Amino acid sequence: MPALNLRSEFAGADDLDTLMAGIGRRARAAARGMALASAQTKDVALRTIAERIRASSAEILRENARDVAAAKAAGQTQALIDRLTLDEARLAGIADAVEKIGALPDPVGRQLAAFERPNGLLIERIAVPLGVVGVIFESRPNVTADAGALCLKAGNAAILRAGSDSHRSAMAIARAMSEGLTASGLPADAIQIVPTRDRAAVGSMLTGLSGCVDVIVPRGGRSLVERVQAEAKVPVFAHLDGICHVYVAAGADLDMARTVLLNSKMRRTGICGAAETLLVDRACAGTHLAPLVSALLDAGCAVRGDEAVRAADPRVTPASPEDWRTEYLDAIISARVVDGLDAAIQHIEENGSHHTDAIITEDGAEATRFLAEVDSAIVTHNASTQFADGGEFGFGAEIGIATGRMHARGPVGVEQLTTFKYRVHGSGQTRP
Amino acid sequence: MPALNLRSEFAGADDLDTLMAGIGRRARAAARGMALASAQTKDVALRTIAERIRASSAEILRENARDVAAAKAAGQTQALIDRLTLDEARLAGIADAVEKIGALPDPVGRQLAAFERPNGLLIERIAVPLGVVGVIFESRPNVTADAGALCLKAGNAAILRAGSDSHRSAMAIARAMSEGLTASGLPADAIQIVPTRDRAAVGSMLTGLSGCVDVIVPRGGRSLVERVQAEAKVPVFAHLDGICHVYVAAGADLDMARTVLLNSKMRRTGICGAAETLLVDRACAGTHLAPLVSALLDAGCAVRGDEAVRAADPRVTPASPEDWRTEYLDAIISARVVDGLDAAIQHIEENGSHHTDAIITEDGAEATRFLAEVDSAIVTHNASTQFADGGEFGFGAEIGIATGRMHARGPVGVEQLTTFKYRVHGSGQTRP
Numbered sequence: 044m045p046a047l048n049l050r051s052e053f054a055g056a057d058d059l060d061t062l063m064a065g066i067g068r069r070a071r072a073a074a075r076g077m078a079l080a081s082a083q084t085k086d087v088a089l090r091t092i093a094e095r096i097r098a099s100s101a102e103i104l105r106e107n108a109r110d111v112a113a114a115k116a117a118g119q120t121q122a123l124i125d126r127l128t129l130d131e132a133r134l135a136g137i138a139d140a141v142e143k144i145g146a147l148p149d150p151v152g153r154q155l156a157a158f159e160r161p162n163g164l165l166i167e168r169i170a171v172p173l174g175v176v177g178v179i180f181e182s183r184p185n186v187t188a189d190a191g192a193l194c195l196k197a198g199n200a201a202i203l204r205a206g207s208d209s210h211r212s213a214m215a216i217a218r219a220m221s222e223g224l225t226a227s228g229l230p231a232d233a234i235q236i237v238p239t240r241d242r243a244a245v246g247s248m249l250t251g252l253s254g255c256v257d258v259i260v261p262r263g264g265r266s267l268v269e270r271v272q273a274e275a276k277v278p279v280f281a282h283l284d285g286i287c288h289v290y291v292a293a294g295a296d297l298d299m300a301r302t303v304l305l306n307s308k309m310r311r312t313g314i315c316g317a318a319e320t321l322l323v324d325r326a327c328a329g330t331h332l333a334p335l336v337s338a339l340l341d342a343g344c345a346v347r348g349d350e351a352v353r354a355a356d357p358r359v360t361p362a363s364p365e366d367w368r369t370e371y372l373d374a375i376i377s378a379r380v381v382d383g384l385d386a387a388i389q390h391i392e393e394n395g396s397h398h399t400d401a402i403i404t405e406d407g408a409e410a411t412r413f414l415a416e417v418d419s420a421i422v423t424h425n426a427s428t429q430f431a432d433g434g435e436f437g438f439g440a441e442i443g444i445a446t447g448r449m450h451a452r453g454p455v456g457v458e459q460l461t462t463f464k465y466r467v468h469g470s471g472q473t474r475p
Numbered sequence: 476m477p478a479l480n481l482r483s484e485f486a487g488a489d490d491l492d493t494l495m496a497g498i499g500r501r502a503r504a505a506a507r508g509m510a511l512a513s514a515q516t517k518d519v520a521l522r523t524i525a526e527r528i529r530a531s532s533a534e535i536l537r538e539n540a541r542d543v544a545a546a547k548a549a550g551q552t553q554a555l556i557d558r559l560t561l562d563e564a565r566l567a568g569i570a571d572a573v574e575k576i577g578a579l580p581d582p583v584g585r586q587l588a589a590f591e592r593p594n595g596l597l598i599e600r601i602a603v604p605l606g607v608v609g610v611i612f613e614s615r616p617n618v619t620a621d622a623g624a625l626c627l628k629a630g631n632a633a634i635l636r637a638g639s640d641s642h643r644s645a646m647a648i649a650r651a652m653s654e655g656l657t658a659s660g661l662p663a664d665a666i667q668i669v670p671t672r673d674r675a676a677v678g679s680m681l682t683g684l685s686g687c688v689d690v691i692v693p694r695g696g697r698s699l700v701e702r703v704q705a706e707a708k709v710p711v712f713a714h715l716d717g718i719c720h721v722y723v724a725a726g727a728d729l730d731m732a733r734t735v736l737l738n739s740k741m742r743r744t745g746i747c748g749a750a751e752t753l754l755v756d757r758a759c760a761g762t763h764l765a766p767l768v769s770a771l772l773d774a775g776c777a778v779r780g781d782e783a784v785r786a787a788d789p790r791v792t793p794a795s796p797e798d799w800r801t802e803y804l805d806a807i808i809s810a811r812v813v814d815g816l817d818a819a820i821q822h823i824e825e826n827g828s829h830h831t832d833a834i835i836t837e838d839g840a841e842a843t844r845f846l847a848e849v850d851s852a853i854v855t856h857n858a859s860t861q862f863a864d865g866g867e868f869g870f871g872a873e874i875g876i877a878t879g880r881m882h883a884r885g886p887v888g889v890e891q892l893t894t895f896k897y898r899v900h901g902s903g904q905t906r907p
Contacts, residue, residue: 075824075850078850079847079848158869160867160868160869164858164862164867166868166869171850173880173881174880257880257881258881278710278881296903299903302903302905303901303903303904303905305905306905306906307905310905310906392507414898415511416511418507418510418603418896419896420896420897421896421897421899422896422897422898422899423898423899423900423901424898424899424900424901425900425901425902425903425904426596426899426900426901426902426903426904426905427901427904427905427906429905429906430596430899430901430904430906432906435592435906436592436598436897437590437592437598448605448606448689448894449605449689449690449710449881449882449894450881450882450894452894452895452896452897453896453897462880462881462884463884464850464851464852464853464854464884464885465852465853465854465868465884465885466846466854466855466856467853467854467855467856467858467862468855468856468857468858469735469855469856469857469858469859469862470857470858471728471731471734471735471857471858472735472857472858472859472862473734473735473737473738473742473858473859473861474738474742474859474861474862474864474867
C-alpha cells in the first residue's frame with residue numbers, strides 16, 4: 044500500500060479545517076456504528092486487528108525505520124529514538140496487547156443501577172460508549188494500537204494524532220487496524236490518524252471539531268499535557284504531575300516502610316506513580332528516619348532533606364522550597380519530618396498533585412483518616428505508590444491516569460471510556 | 476443585619492479579580508471542611524438551615540420586596556416578576572425542600588466498587604464530593620436554597636451568582652444558610668453569593684477562579700446556558716435544548732399512545748422534558764394518526780405537520796424544516812410520518828438534542844432497539860417524556876438535567892454531585 048503523500052494532501056489553513064472537519068464527521072458516524080456493535084463483534088474485531096498488525100509487520104517496520112532514520116537525521120535524543128523504535132518483538136507485544144484488550148469484559152451495556160418507582164416505572168442506568176475520543180501522543184508508536192484498542196473495546200471511535208517523529212509508524216499501524224475493522228464488519232473510520240504533521244491540527248482537535256470530539260487524552264510529556272489542558276474546549280483525561288508521597292507514620296513497621304518506600308521510589312523512577320517525597324512522623328523519626336534515608340541513599344537515590352533529615356545522614360543535601368513541588372522522575376527524593384498525621388496531610392494538600400499518596404502504618408485509625416482526608420485519586424495503605432496503574436488495578440489496560448475530578452479519576456480503563464443513559468420502562472405512565 | 480452596600484465594595488476590574496479570587500479560595504477551603512463532615516453533621520446542618528430560613532422570613536421577604544420593586548421599576552415582564560416574587564407560602568416551600576434534601580441518603584462515602592487483586596491488595600472505589608460547584612442563575616431566588624442544599628448534601632461548597640433581579644433575595648437566603656452552617660459547626664463559606672451585580676463576575680467564575688471551581692451549573696434560559704457553554708473553561712452540567720420526541724410505533728396501543736402523548740406535550744409545555752415532535756410509523760398512520768392529531772388539537776395544541784399529517788386534520792399547518800429543530804416550550808408540536816423504526820431513530824439523531832425521547836409500542840423487540848439505539852440521556856418506553864426529572868427518578872431533587880456525555884447525564888441529583896477516589900489497602904505489597 045503506498046504511503047500517503049502528506050505534502051500534497053492539503054495546501055493551507057482552509058484545507059486543514061476541511062480535512063479536520065471531515066475526520067470529525069467520519070468519526071462521529073463511525074462512533075454510532077461502534078456503539079451498536081455487539082460484544083462478540085468487537086472481540087472478533089480486536090483479534091482480527093491483532094492478526095492484521097502481525098501480518099503487516101514488514102510494512103510497519105519499514106515505515107518505522109523511515110521514522111527512526113528521520114529522527115536520527117534531525118538529531119533527536121537517544122531516549123526519543125528508543126521510544127520510537129519498533130522491532131519484531133515489540134510489534135508482537137503490541138499485537139498481543141490488542142488481543143488482551145479484546146478479551147476484557149465488555150464495558151458497554153452494563154446495568155449500573157436499576158430502581159422501580161412507586162408508579163411502576165422501572166428505571167435502569169446503562170453504560171454506553173463516550174463517543175469520539177481524541178488521542179494526542181508523541182513518539183511512542185504503540186499508543187496507536189494500545190489507545191485505539193481501548194477506545195474500540197468501549198465502543199468508541201478514536202481520532203489519533205501522532206507526534207511528527209512517529210507519524211509514519213502510526214499511520215501504518217492505523218491502516219492495519221482499519222483493515223481489521225472492515226474485515227469484521229465495523230466502520231474503518233473508527234480509527235483515524237490525522238494525516239498531517241501540521242501542529243495546527245492539534246489545536247483543531249482541542250476545539251472539539253464542532254462537537255465531534257467528546258474527550259481528549261494526551262499521552263506524552265508535561266509540555267504536551269500543559270498545552271492540552273490550557274487550550275482544550277472539551278474534557279481532558281490527564282494528569283500533569285505525579286507528585287506522590289510516602290508518609291511513614293508513627294505506627295509504621297520499619298521493615299515494611301523501607302520495602303514499600305524503596306519500591307515506591309526506585310522500582311521505576313520515570314513513571315507518574317513514582318514517589319517524589321518522603322514524609323516521616325517526628326514521633327518515629329528517632330528510630331525510622333536514619334534507616335529509611337540510608338536505604339534510599341544506598342540504593343542510589345539522592346535525598347534532599349530538611350534539617351532533621353540532613354542530621355540523619357551526611358549524604359543528604361538541603362531541600363529548597365521548590366523541592367516539595369517537584370516531580371523529579373529520577374533517582375532523587377525530597378524528605379522531611381512532620382508533626383504527625385495532620386501535618387502530613389497538610390503538606391500533601393499544599394504540595395501534592397492529587398495523584399497517588401501512601402501511608403505506612405500498623406495503626407488502623409491513622410490509616411483510615413489518611414485514606415479519607417488525603418484528596419487524591421489513589422490513596423494507599425501499606426502498599427507501594429507504583430501500584431497506580433490500570434493493569435495493577437485489574438483494568439486490563441489503561442489509556443492514562445487522570446487527576447481531574449470529573450468522570451474519570453485514577454487509572455482510565457475501558458469502563459471509564461463509557462458514560463451512561465437511563466432506560467425507562469413503563470406501561471403507559473403519565474406524570475401527574 | 477445591614478444589607479451590603481454593593482457599590483462601595485469594590486471599584487473596578489482589579490477589585491473584582493481580588494474579590495472573586497478571595498471567594499474562590501474561601502470556597503476551596505470550605506469544600507475541604509464539607510468533604511470531611513459526617514452524614515449526621517450535614518443532616519443536622521440542613522435542618523438548621525431550613526429553620527434559619529423560616530426564622531429569617533421577615534428579612535428575606537423584605538429584601539425580596541425590594542428586588543420586586545426594582546424589577547417593576549425597570550419594566551421587567553410579568554413572567555419574570557412572577558418567578559422573582561416570594562411570599563410566606565413559597566418561602567415555607569423553600570425551607571421544606573432544604574429539609575427534604577437533608578433527609579436524603581448521604582451520597583458521600585458509598586462504596587461504588589471493591590475488588591481484591593491476586594497480590595492481596597483490596598481496592599475500593601469510594602464516592603467523594605466534587606469540590607466547589609459554581610451555580611449561575613437568573614431570577615428565581617429559590618435556586619439559592621435548592622441548589623445550595625444539594626451541593627452541601629453532597630459535601631461540596633457552592634459559589635452562587637444570582638441574576639441582578641434576584642440579587643437581594645438571594646443574598647438574604649444565603650445569609651440564613653451560612654448562619655445555619657456556622658451553627659452546625661460547618662464552614663459558613665460553603666455557601667457564598669457573589670456580592671456584586673457586575674456581569675464580569677460570571678466570566679470570572681467560568682474561568683474556574685484559578686482552579687477553585689470544579690463544575691459550573693447554569694440555571695436559566697437558553698441565552699445563559701449558551702454563554703456558559705461557550706465560555707466555560709471548567710466542566711458544565713447543563714442542557715441547551717430539550718427537543719424531545721414521542722415515536723408512536725406500529726405496535727402502539729392507540730389509547731396509551733394518546734394518553735402518553737398528551738401528557739408528554741401538554742402537562743406542562745414550558746419544561747425541558749416536554750415533547751416537541753411527534754413521529755408516527757407509516758404502518759399505523761391509517762389508524763393512529765388522525766386520532767392522535769385531533770386529540771392534540773382538541774387539547775389546544777397547535778400542530779405543524781408534513782403532508783401526511785396535514786391530510787389527517789385540516790387544522791394542521793405546514794411544518795418547515797426548522798420546526799424539526801425547534802424547542803417550542805409552548806402548546807405547539809411538530810409532527811411527521813416516518814417509515815418505521817430506523818427512520819424514526821434517524822430523525823431523532825439528526826434533529827434531537829439527546830435529552831429525552833419516548834417510544835410507544837406493545838412490541839418488545841421494537842422498544843428494545845429504540846432504547847438501545849437512540850443516543851439520548853433518557854429514553855422511555857410507554858412512559859411520558861415529562862418523567863425527565865430528578866424527583867420523578869427518585870433522586871429527591873435535582874440541580875438540573877445534563878445532556879453532556881461526561882460524568883453526569885440526565886437528572887443531576889446529589890449522587891452526580893460526587894466523584895470518587897480509590898482506596899488501596901495493603902499489607903506491605905510492592906510492585907514487581
